[in-house]
Amino acid sequence: MPLLQGLTHVVIHHSAGPPSQTFEEIERFHTTPTASGGKGFLAIGYHVVILPDGRVRHGRRLPVQGAHAPNPVRKDVPAPSFNATSIGVCLIGDNTVPGREWTAEQVLSLRRYLDALDKVAPGLTLLGHRDTGKATECPGIDRGKLLSMLGR
Numbered sequence: 001m002p003l004l005q006g007l008t009h010v011v012i013h014h015s016a017g018p019p020s021q022t023f024e025e026i027e028r029f030h031t032t033p034t035a036s037g038g039k040g041f042l043a044i045g046y047h048v049v050i051l052p053d054g055r056v057r058h059g060r061r062l063p064v065q066g067a068h069a070p071n072p073v074r075k076d077v078p079a080p081s082f083n084a085t086s087i088g089v090c091l092i093g094d095n096t097v098p099g100r101e102w103t104a105e106q107v108l109s110l111r112r113y114l115d116a117l118d119k120v121a122p123g124l125t126l127l128g129h130r131d132t133g134k135a136t137e138c139p140g141i142d143r144g145k146l147l148s149m150l151g152r
């Protein structure tokens with residue numbers, strides 16, 4: 001799998017699923033061939049998945065590129081893409097559906113992860129998936145709310 005070509009951003013996602021959704025379900029969806037309804041990736045697309053109870057699961061290992069925020073404008077052009085320059089973090093849940101929003105435990109875990117990241121890779125810009133230019137609701141909240149939720 002390709003490696004990151006510099007690290008400038010952290011892109012935050014929600015899984016758009018129920019709180020019962022698991023890391024393994026996302027992994028299975030991402031690694032199922034496209035002909036069978038999956039995404040056909042070699043591995044789960046995210047670097048980090050945060051479960052509703054706050055547990056952190058690691059997917060792709062840095063500096064391997066993720067597959068979570070491809071070039072939104074030209075699908076036929078492989079780069080530049082946020083995949084090449086960002087860490088992809090997905091919190092299970094759906095911020096657009098009442099009862100499926102991120103839990104306080106998840107948000108706390110994300111804060112801790114970002115604080116730890118600041119120590120080894122300071123100055124990264126935090127974006128929601130929708131802020132990459134992609135036509136998506138993900139992560140279900142705007143960047144202002146995301147930043148204030150994270151105390152940033």
Ligand SMILES: [Zn+2]
Binds near residue numbers: 014129136
């Ligand atoms: Zn997303």
